[in-house]
Amino acid sequence: MRIRKDRLLAIALISPSVVAIAIFVYAFIAWTIRASLSSWEGLLPDYTFVGLANFTQLFRDPRFQIDLRNTGIFTVLFLVACLVVGLLLAILLDLRPRGEAVFRNVYLFPMAISFIVTGVVWRWLLNPATSLERLSGINLLFHQAGLDFLVSRWYTSRNFGIAAIVIPATWQMSGFTMALYLAGIRGIPEELREAARVDGASESQIYRYVVMPMLKTVTLSAVIILGHTSLKIFDLVMAITQEGGQGYSADVPALNMWYTAFRALRFARGAAIAIIILTTVAVLIIPYLIHTLRSEVEQ
C-alpha cells in the first residue's frame, strides 16, 4: 500500500519535467513543422497550408545551396581536425611528459569559454587581408615571418571562407576531444600493453595495434558530439562574420534561419530551414540514443 502510494508520488514528481519537455521539445517541433508548411510572413502568424513549397524554394535558393555546401565542408574539416589533434595530444600526454597537468589544462581551457568570446578574439586574429600594407592578426605574423604566400582573406574568401571558421572551432573543441581520448587510453589495462611489450612490440606498434582498436567507442562518441555541434554551429559564425562573410562565404543554415525568421520575419521559410537542420542532427543522434538505451537494457 505504502509502496503503491510512493509509486504514484514518483510519477507525480517527475511529471512537471516530463510535461515541460513534451511541450517545449516535442510539441514545439511539431509547431515548427506546421509553420514550415505554411505561408507565414510578417509578425502575425498565418498557417495557410502550402505543402512543401518552402522546402522546394529553399533547395533552389543560391544562398541555401551555399549554406549546405558550407556545412558539409565545415563538418568534415572540423571533425578531422578535432579527431587528429585530439588523438595526437592525448598520445603525447600519455607519454607522461613533465608538466603533464599544465599542458592538459592549457589544451582544455577553451571549452570553458563562450563561442562569442572566442569569436570576438578570433575575428581580429583572422582579420582579412585587403592589401599587404595594412595587415593585422595572423596575417601580420605570416608577413613578418616572410611567409607572404600564406596571407589570407580568411572567412571572406569566396570559395573556402567557411574553412577559416574551422580554426577557432578546432581551437575550442579539440581539447575536449583530447580529454575523451586520454580517458579512453588511460582506461586500457596496463597489463595489455605490458603483454604486447613482452611479445616484443615497439611503443609505436603498441599504439597502432593495442591502443587504437580499443578507442573505437571513444571515436564514435566524439564524432556524435562534434558532429551535432558542427551541424548547428551558430554563435561562432555570427561573432566572427556578423552576417555570414562576403557573399555568404561563411554562412551556415543556423545563421540563415535566424536572420530569415527574426530579422526578415519570413517565419515559414525560417521554420523550414530549422526543420532541415533538425533532420540532419536527428539522423546522427537518434541511432546513438537507441543504441545507448539498448546497451543499458542489456546490462
Add this chain to the structure above:
Amino acid sequence: MKRWITRSILYVLLVGAALFYLMPVYVLLTTGFKSFQEVNLATMWALPSGLHLDNFVAAFEKLAPNLSNSLSLTVAATILSSMLGSLNGYVLSKWRFRGSDLLFTAMLFGMFIPYQSILIPLVRFMQAIGLYGSLWGLVLTHVIYGLPMTTLIFRNYYATIGTEVVEAAHIDGAGLLGIYRYIMLPLAIPSFVVVVIWQFTSIWNEFLFAVTLTGPQYWPVTVALQNLAGSQIVEWNVQMAGAFLAALPTLLVYIFLGRFFLRGLMAGALKG
C-alpha cells in the same frame, strides 16, 4: 641518445600546441593592458608599455549591467534546473516504472536538438505568457532545456548507489521523499557540484536563446559583447577587454574547479 631525441620532439610538439591555444589569450591580454594611444592593428603583437587599465575600465562601464543580468540569470536557472534534475534522476533510477527508460531517452533527445527548431514557437509562447523580452523568460527557457543534462548526470550517479540502501530504508519505514531527503540528497553532493558547474558554464556562455528572447535592457553579457563587436563605434581594443570580462567568471570556475567541469563534459559524452 635516441630517447633524448624522441623526448625533445615530444616537448617541441607539446609546447607548439600550447602556443596555439594560448595565442588568443596573449592578444587578449596585451591588447587589454595597452593604453588607448598604443592601440594599433599594425602593432597588435607588441607588448604593452605598462599595465594600463583604460580598456578594461571602458569595457566594464559598457558591460556592467549585462554582467549583472548574466549573474542573476545564471544563478536562478542553475539552482532551479539542478534541483529538478536531482529529483528526476532519483525517480528515473530508483523508482523505475514501465516505460521509464524510454521516457528518459525521449528527454535526452531534447539535449541534442538544434534550438532553431523550437525557437519560433518559443518566442510565440513567451509573448503569450507575457515573458518575452524579460529575464524571467530566459530563466524559464534555460531551466527547461537544461533538464535533460541535469537529469542525465543525476540519474547516472544515483544508478551507482545500490538498491539495497533503498530497500533497507523502506523496511525501516522511510518513504520516497524520506529516502531522497536523508539518503540520496546527502550522497549526491559531488553530483550537485558537477551539475552546478556545468549549468553555470553553459548558461553564462549561451547566446542563441538570449539574443532571441531578451530586450536590450536584459541582455546578458554574451549578447552585449556581440553587439559591441558588431558596432562600428567601439574600438577593437575595448572589444577585447570586454571579451576578457565576459570570459572571466567561467575561466575562474575552470581554473579552480576544473576536475568537476571535466566530469560534466564526460557525462555528456561517455554513455553506452
